[in-house]
Amino acid sequence: MATIAQRFGQFVDDLSVPLSEDQHGFYMRLGFSIAILSVVFEKVLDLGINLQTERYALVATTIGFLLAAPMVLFARTSWAGIVLFAISILVFVFDKWAAYHNHGWLSVWCLPVAALFGAAWWKSELYHWYLRVTLGVVMVAAFAQKLLAGTYLDGSFITYLSSHGTLTEQMFGFLCGPGPYEAPCVAHQALGTFIAFWQLGVGILLIAGVRSLIFLFIEIAFLLGAGLYADEMNFQVLNIAILSIAFNYGMRPWLCGVCVALLIIDAYSIEGLLRHVI
């Protein structure tokens, strides 16, 4: 057990080698850029419809997102990129607030705020703290919503997904034996309870100020697992990008590769790709 812990510690050390200030700044801005890209990937898909229906304000916001993503990358234009993103997303939300998804709302709460911290926003400890607390609050809220819905502790939603969900959402069906499932089994109850309390635990740790990179990597792994399960990677990429800034780790190349790959996969959906291959 101690050897595993040692090896894991070594692995984390390898992933968190110290960087020069310039490199670190670049990776932090890259995290922001990837966060914007996770929004862009949804908006771009709407671009055709908005053009057809002559909703030019929404077309302009999509172009704003597209321009903001590369602008944020460079120290000189980063602040302007954030302001452009902020204007674009506020226009978008004003028009589509009723249809807007939680992914979008999270970006509204987290990303435009960076403009408050000036041209070198990525250096602000206060901004990092704000992101950690905001993500923590979101996790606790997600837990509270699961309790209110009453569909996780009893496993009913996991069982529902196992029977009626998309291809990847059915991945835990085997825990209850062959379907169809009319009532949750103990394994699904345990899984639903674990997911709910995991979110609560992560939320509390984030709010409490835990900044260990091991915690970050475990949470990233969980987010990737959840994204795979729900076949929805955009939200997870946004979360990972925000976490990378919040933990002052930045979007290192390995993480960037994972996120970009996931965004591309998400455009087609995992189910779509699997069915194409199979």
Next chain:
Amino acid sequence: MSSEGSPAAARPPRQRVQTLIIGVLIALHVGWLGVHLWLVKTHQINPWKLGGYAMYTVPHLNPLTHVFVFDEGAQRWAELERSRALFNSYNFDKSDDLHVFRCRPPGTDSLIGFMDENPHLRYRPLTIAISERQFFKDPIRAERHPVMTVQIAWAGETRFAYKGEICGTAFEGSTPYTPPPDSSG
């Protein structure tokens, strides 16, 4: 916050303003999340929407608008097929905030919007319904059920009355109607 390393009073003014603003933002966010929980519990809003992070707590509701016209010959209501584009509901759905407020009756602006975008259905007895997928536990499934129906009756060509039911509560009203100048009825 502790990582700032200095008491609030010793911070430069700019940082104090930043701290104040993000404090307000966090308070607003937490406040909204509390309101959202309350809205889900007491007003049965669509939990997936409005930024409450309640996605994947129930299946997607996917609200759909249905339209029924009275067939005089057969003396019965017949549904117009959505798949054949026999009606439009863009204005109706958008004015009703995409039915996020599930138990709020549609406003007259939604119904007027429906008449505006469906000139071929004006001045006829109509029933508009909204259905959504609801989650059941025994046995576990999701089924589409109507949550709202509203019947529309015209008094001439300048006014219509409506009467309906949403989430088990009745509502009714009437409104003057003037068709948009560029539409034909």
